[in-house]
Amino acid sequence: VKTFLKAIGYTLSTLVVVALVFAAYGAVKIKLYEQTDDPTHLKEKLQYLRELQAAERLPHRPNIVFVLYDDMGYGDLGITGADAIRTPNIDQLAEQGARLTNFYSPSPVCTPSRFGFLTGRHAERGQLAHVVFPEGHAMSNFIKLRDANIRIPAYEITLPEVLKSVGYTTGMVGKWHLGDVSPSLPNDMGFDTFYGALYSNDMLPFAIYKNGNIVIESPADQTLLSEAYAKASTNFIRKNSESPFFLYLAHNFPHEPLHVRASRLGQSAAGLYGDVVEELDKDIGSLVAALRDEGVLDNTLIIITSDNGPWYLGNPGPARGRKGDTFEGGMHVPFIAHWPSKIQAGQVIDGLAMGTDLLPTILSMLNLPKPDDRILDGKSILNMLTNKQASPHDYLYYYSGKLLAIRDSDYKFVPKRGIHYGMATLPIGVAVPKGPYLFDMRHNGNESYDIQAHKPEVFQRFEQLYQQRQKSMADNRGGWQ
Amino acid sequence: VKTFLKAIGYTLSTLVVVALVFAAYGAVKIKLYEQTDDPTHLKEKLQYLRELQAAERLPHRPNIVFVLYDDMGYGDLGITGADAIRTPNIDQLAEQGARLTNFYSPSPVCTPSRFGFLTGRHAERGQLAHVVFPEGHAMSNFIKLRDANIRIPAYEITLPEVLKSVGYTTGMVGKWHLGDVSPSLPNDMGFDTFYGALYSNDMLPFAIYKNGNIVIESPADQTLLSEAYAKASTNFIRKNSESPFFLYLAHNFPHEPLHVRASRLGQSAAGLYGDVVEELDKDIGSLVAALRDEGVLDNTLIIITSDNGPWYLGNPGPARGRKGDTFEGGMHVPFIAHWPSKIQAGQVIDGLAMGTDLLPTILSMLNLPKPDDRILDGKSILNMLTNKQASPHDYLYYYSGKLLAIRDSDYKFVPKRGIHYGMATLPIGVAVPKGPYLFDMRHNGNESYDIQAHKPEVFQRFEQLYQQRQKSMADNRGGWQ
Numbered sequence: 001v002k003t004f005l006k007a008i009g010y011t012l013s014t015l016v017v018v019a020l021v022f023a024a025y026g027a028v029k030i031k032l033y034e035q036t037d038d039p040t041h042l043k044e045k046l047q048y049l050r051e052l053q054a055a056e057r058l059p060h061r062p063n064i065v066f067v068l069y070d071d072m073g074y075g076d077l078g079i080t081g082a083d084a085i086r087t088p089n090i091d092q093l094a095e096q097g098a099r100l101t102n103f104y105s106p107s108p109v110c111t112p113s114r115f116g117f118l119t120g121r122h123a124e125r126g127q128l129a130h131v132v133f134p135e136g137h138a139m140s141n142f143i144k145l146r147d148a149n150i151r152i153p154a155y156e157i158t159l160p161e162v163l164k165s166v167g168y169t170t171g172m173v174g175k176w177h178l179g180d181v182s183p184s185l186p187n188d189m190g191f192d193t194f195y196g197a198l199y200s201n202d203m204l205p206f207a208i209y210k211n212g213n214i215v216i217e218s219p220a221d222q223t224l225l226s227e228a229y230a231k232a233s234t235n236f237i238r239k240n241s242e243s244p245f246f247l248y249l250a251h252n253f254p255h256e257p258l259h260v261r262a263s264r265l266g267q268s269a270a271g272l273y274g275d276v277v278e279e280l281d282k283d284i285g286s287l288v289a290a291l292r293d294e295g296v297l298d299n300t301l302i303i304i305t306s307d308n309g310p311w312y313l314g315n316p317g318p319a320r321g322r323k324g325d326t327f328e329g330g331m332h333v334p335f336i337a338h339w340p341s342k343i344q345a346g347q348v349i350d351g352l353a354m355g356t357d358l359l360p361t362i363l364s365m366l367n368l369p370k371p372d373d374r375i376l377d378g379k380s381i382l383n384m385l386t387n388k389q390a391s392p393h394d395y396l397y398y399y400s401g402k403l404l405a406i407r408d409s410d411y412k413f414v415p416k417r418g419i420h421y422g423m424a425t426l427p428i429g430v431a432v433p434k435g436p437y438l439f440d441m442r443h444n445g446n447e448s449y450d451i452q453a454h455k456p457e458v459f460q461r462f463e464q465l466y467q468q469r470q471k472s473m474a475d476n477r478g479g480w481q
Numbered sequence: 482v483k484t485f486l487k488a489i490g491y492t493l494s495t496l497v498v499v500a501l502v503f504a505a506y507g508a509v510k511i512k513l514y515e516q517t518d519d520p521t522h523l524k525e526k527l528q529y530l531r532e533l534q535a536a537e538r539l540p541h542r543p544n545i546v547f548v549l550y551d552d553m554g555y556g557d558l559g560i561t562g563a564d565a566i567r568t569p570n571i572d573q574l575a576e577q578g579a580r581l582t583n584f585y586s587p588s589p590v591c592t593p594s595r596f597g598f599l600t601g602r603h604a605e606r607g608q609l610a611h612v613v614f615p616e617g618h619a620m621s622n623f624i625k626l627r628d629a630n631i632r633i634p635a636y637e638i639t640l641p642e643v644l645k646s647v648g649y650t651t652g653m654v655g656k657w658h659l660g661d662v663s664p665s666l667p668n669d670m671g672f673d674t675f676y677g678a679l680y681s682n683d684m685l686p687f688a689i690y691k692n693g694n695i696v697i698e699s700p701a702d703q704t705l706l707s708e709a710y711a712k713a714s715t716n717f718i719r720k721n722s723e724s725p726f727f728l729y730l731a732h733n734f735p736h737e738p739l740h741v742r743a744s745r746l747g748q749s750a751a752g753l754y755g756d757v758v759e760e761l762d763k764d765i766g767s768l769v770a771a772l773r774d775e776g777v778l779d780n781t782l783i784i785i786t787s788d789n790g791p792w793y794l795g796n797p798g799p800a801r802g803r804k805g806d807t808f809e810g811g812m813h814v815p816f817i818a819h820w821p822s823k824i825q826a827g828q829v830i831d832g833l834a835m836g837t838d839l840l841p842t843i844l845s846m847l848n849l850p851k852p853d854d855r856i857l858d859g860k861s862i863l864n865m866l867t868n869k870q871a872s873p874h875d876y877l878y879y880y881s882g883k884l885l886a887i888r889d890s891d892y893k894f895v896p897k898r899g900i901h902y903g904m905a906t907l908p909i910g911v912a913v914p915k916g917p918y919l920f921d922m923r924h925n926g927n928e929s930y931d932i933q934a935h936k937p938e939v940f941q942r943f944e945q946l947y948q949q950r951q952k953s954m955a956d957n958r959g960g961w962q
């Protein structure tokens with residue numbers, strides 16, 4: 001009886017604590033946070049874009065095609081080791097261009113990763129370090145309870161806004177996932193044209209938009225989705241090949257649920273996931289053909305990468321973890337850059353780089369100034385891609401809401417309580433009280449062995465860096481200067 | 482206000498449901514389950530052991546040394562790819578003997594794995610498919626609430642009991658973890674001598690026992706633990722080298738918390754974890770030297786393996802998952818068999834095998850009958866090790882409380898809701914509603930791609946096998962015949 005009462009008491013006390021926490025939370029939060037975008041930063045952004053409009057324009061500016069896959073793993077391509085999936089078109093671009101072996105997505109989940117690719121900044125700066133849900137969804141309210149944003153702030157400077165300001169025609173095809181309400185829709189944030197979905201293909205309602213209008217009602221037939229994106233992309237290229245253009249093609253796949261056009265079903269040795277990736281590869285073939293037909297392939301920078309590591313299916317390669325984790329498997333993704341007139345073929349580059357480098361790289365490529373009112377977290381990797389120079393990064397910072405890891409070329413540091421398990425593990429991410437860790441990234445099983453006791457000076461260096469970075473983010477999260 | 486109320490309502494309703502579930506559970510469970518061991522099976526066991534005593538004894542019976550590491554990963558040895566840890570002694574045994582590349586522990590966690598190694602049966606048959614906690618621990622009471630056992634049933638037939646019955650001297654050194662109360666202590670279950678700990682090195686009180694007596698009070702200094710086990714092992718060998726002997730050396734490491742003797746600290750390139758593994762390897766050197774000194778090395782079967790995959794640290798090799806998972810990383814472990822007079826050197830064998838094969842293999846080696854009152858889940862792999870024959874297994878079954886996967890040489894099947902995340906992910910294991918899956922184990926990233934839609938006939942075959950196995954376990958969990 002005594003042990004029984006003890007067991008019951010243990011259960012009840014846990015329950016009471018949980019109830020009290022929720023009650024306290026509810027008592028403090030008397031109303032939901034409402035996102036308002038600071039008008040000062042918006043004014044500074046418009047000022048910067050006006051400066052860009054007036055800036056000198058280089059001759060022969062390249063077109064830019066940025067292809068972002070959703071939840072594709074590092075090991076899902078032939079060129080990165082897949083032996084059950086054929087990706088000849090992507091492999092060929094890699095062989096004719098440069099491939100990075102230490103490239104990281106800006107975040108291990110969709111929304112903050114896209115924030116990072118398009119703004120050059122960590123999403124924590126814009127309070128958007130989480131997956132965004134459709135307006136009115138229960139999770140959307142939960143996010144508001146946590147005082148976080150539900151759309152990209154209008155004052156953030158995006159890559160399409162930069163390129164539009166300097167005369168590019170900007171088109172987006174595919175998944176946005178940076179908010180489904182104005183003033184944060186694709187057409188609000190720099191795209192002349194938009195064809196695609198506002199968020200992930202597992203969220204409802206799932207409609208396809210052309211600019212502000214629904215052209216395919218929810219639930220859209222997802223077996224036709226990649227094909228529709230491919231067509232919209234080649235149409236955009238054919239229509240705009242005279243002027244410099246920027247195409248952002250953000251596929252919804254291989255994010256679950258998986259769907260593929262009928263003709264590709266059963267074609268791969270890797271099940272439906274493999275069929276989907278092979279379809280995506282085939283569409284790269286059509287895209288390259290369109291660029292070649294229009295005579296612009298040589299002067300087009302094509303970038304191919306993924307927003308984070310693989311979810312339940314897909315191959316992270318020889319890495320620990322998956323989507324949502326700040327272990328390598330959550331953020332180490334393929335990166336291919338193809339630009340025949342500037343990037344030498346056959347390069348396999350091991351320098352550190354992250355998705356936040358995209359905007360600074362393109363500013364550098366077009367000889368444009370950076371904004372001076374805000375920090376960009378990324379750095380230009382143009383010279384790494386075109387001039388065999390070393391990485392501009394001494395360190396990369398792995399954020400997922402919090403700063404959860406830092407790496408340099410040799411080591412990766414994980415702070416105390418820094419192990420965060422993501423959405424491939426549980427529907428909600430959780431942190432476990434492990435760490436701090438110091439991993440040596442040069443050995444097999446590179447996140448297997450904590451060497452902090454053996455390298456106290458290295459550990460100390462990272463610990464200080466971590467504290468500094470934590471302080472600078474706490475003092476100036478938005479990165480205003 | 483409406484959305485706010487909605488959010489609060491959502492939170493409250495979740496809480497109410499949780500509370501109701503707990504209340505209902507409490508109301509039904511009016512008393513804690515008390516383990517009682519069926520006397521019929523105990524009688525049958527004693528009858529079987531008497532038969533063994535009367536059985537003909539082969540000449541020149543080998544000694545058996547079974548070394549079981551705790552939470553060591555597949556990739557933690559030089560011979561399996563580690564480049565930051567040196568294990569020359571273990572590597573040499575592998576090179577002079579046989580190494581299995583598709584060997585699995587009986588379970589992804591400690592207690593049920595040890596149950597499987599020592600009885601040849603899945604721990605589910607003995608209602609011991611979970612980690613055992615010290616008597617009186619809150620978790621121990623929780624286990625009782627679930628009507629599960631807290632110690633190995635006295636009626637189970639163990640490997641030391643079999644060997645003792647046929648004249649072997651049986652000694653255990655190290656971690657038991659099959660219950661800390663009689664009649665389920667090491668000396669109750671077949672060991673003439675016992676020196677070691679009753680459970681894991683992260684549980685308290687952590688005392689060291691010699692048979693029934695505490696010889697090192699809790700908390701024992703764990704920096705001296707592996708050394709003490711090594712000494713006790715070589716002492717046992719030197720004392721018993723005249724008669725056939727069985728030594729079960731079950732190290733507490735590299736299970737966390739990690740400790741190592743002072744002379745090994747800082748010696749490896751893989752931190753404290755690497756130091757610990759290098760110490761364990763050095764101790765294998767001493768053990769082999771003792772066998773050689775006593776002139777019994779040639780006719781001693783040495784087996785080296787691990788109870789499950791690596792926990793927070795350690796390298797599972799190129800596999801998904803870690804300890805607690807039924808993905809490969811949770812159960813795919815190293816296996817080395819060294820027996821110069823019978824096992825040809827230099828063999829790398831890819832046949833399927835599991836820890837439950839140990840008892841049947843030794844019965845076969847000694848030409849002893851199996852018990853006829855109960856099912857053994859394992860099969861003899863003697864001919865696989867000594868005669869280059871194929872694996873006796875068409876299928877292996879991955880259990881962790883429930884049947885969570887089945888594999889054959891080519892495919893691995895995961896039933897609906899079969900994805901189970903273990904203790905490397907969260908303090909308690911959880912299942913997520915994913916699957917069913919069918920993986921092709923012959924490709925890179927072998928648990929990355931679900932091919933069920935492309936191989937419906939294979940999927941169907943496994944699904945039927947799964948249903949049959951589920952039915953046979955439901956009808957006769959204990960495996961009585």
